[in-house]
Amino acid sequence: KQEVTQIPAALSVPEGENLVLNCSFTDSAIYNLQWFRQDPGKGLTSLLLIQSSQREQTSGRLNASLDKSSGRSTLYIAASQPGDSATYLCAVKWGNFGNEKLTFGTGTRLTIIP
Amino acid sequence: KAGVTQTPRYLIKTRGQQVTLSCSPISGHRSVSWYQQTPGQGLQFLFEYFSETQRNKGNFPGRFSGRQFSNSRSEMNVSTLELGDSALYLCASSHGQGLNNEQFFGPGTRLTVL
Numbered sequence: 001k002q003e004v005t006q007i008p009a010a011l012s013v014p015e016g017e018n019l020v021l022n023c024s025f026t027d028s029a030i031y032n033l034q035w036f037r038q039d040p041g042k043g044l045t046s047l048l049l050i051q052s053s054q055r056e057q058t059s060g061r062l063n064a065s066l067d068k069s070s071g072r073s074t075l076y077i078a079a080s081q082p083g084d085s086a087t088y089l090c091a092v093k094w095g096n097f098g099n100e101k102l103t104f105g106t107g108t109r110l111t112i113i114p
Numbered sequence: 115k116a117g118v119t120q121t122p123r124y125l126i127k128t129r130g131q132q133v134t135l136s137c138s139p140i141s142g143h144r145s146v147s148w149y150q151q152t153p154g155q156g157l158q159f160l161f162e163y164f165s166e167t168q169r170n171k172g173n174f175p176g177r178f179s180g181r182q183f184s185n186s187r188s189e190m191n192v193s194t195l196e197l198g199d200s201a202l203y204l205c206a207s208s209h210g211q212g213l214n215n216e217q218f219f220g221p222g223t224r225l226t227v228l
Contacts, residue, residue, distance in 0.1 A: 089157070091217075
């Protein structure tokens with residue numbers, strides 16, 4: 001069964017620290033992996049998309065890596081700020097061409113302490 | 115470029131009623147996917163439409179249905195509402211072609227069933 005797991009479920013860190021969020025997935029035959037953030041009661045904001053042929057993607061203070069062989073992805077956030085507080089979700093696309101279905105992890109709720 | 119829009123943002127219904135939710139994708143996107151988000155089950159895939167055809171379907175009962183119009187706007191219908199249908203319903207749009215499409219989510223419709 002194709003599953004996505006995110007541990008820990010919650011994380012609190014002081015402002016300014018660098019941090020890493022983890023995502024693991026079964027079945028290494030992925031097409032891509034996408035990281036999202038979700039603020040309470042809101043929709044999902046796309047942060048980074050890593051294609052299966054890529055090892056990492058960067059956007060500002062965010063860096064996402066992908067290791068298909070071990071079934072893992074990490075989201076690195078540098079110099080954390082209170083505005084980074086949100087739930088972070090990773091989502092994997094498996095399946096055949098034309099299949100847009102994403103399988104989501106349960107998310108990590110991040111709190112940045114001022 | 116306008117993002118994905120969903121209407122209405124909030125809905126309150128009673129058991130047994132039916133409801134229709136609407137999603138307008140990003141201009142040029144032909145794929146619309148629907149997800150249900152609940153605290154207990156997380157984000158679960160409902161179905162995906164591409165060029166007015168249902169291309170993928172998740173494991174939800176037949177009470178959940180959808181359609182897509184020629185302008186790519188999509189509607190989702192839930193009939194005979196149950197208490198357990200209370201959730202945040204999110205739609206996502208993408209180009210729908212190619213293996214590595216980034217998906218963009220709307221703000222969601224919060225449905226409460228009393």
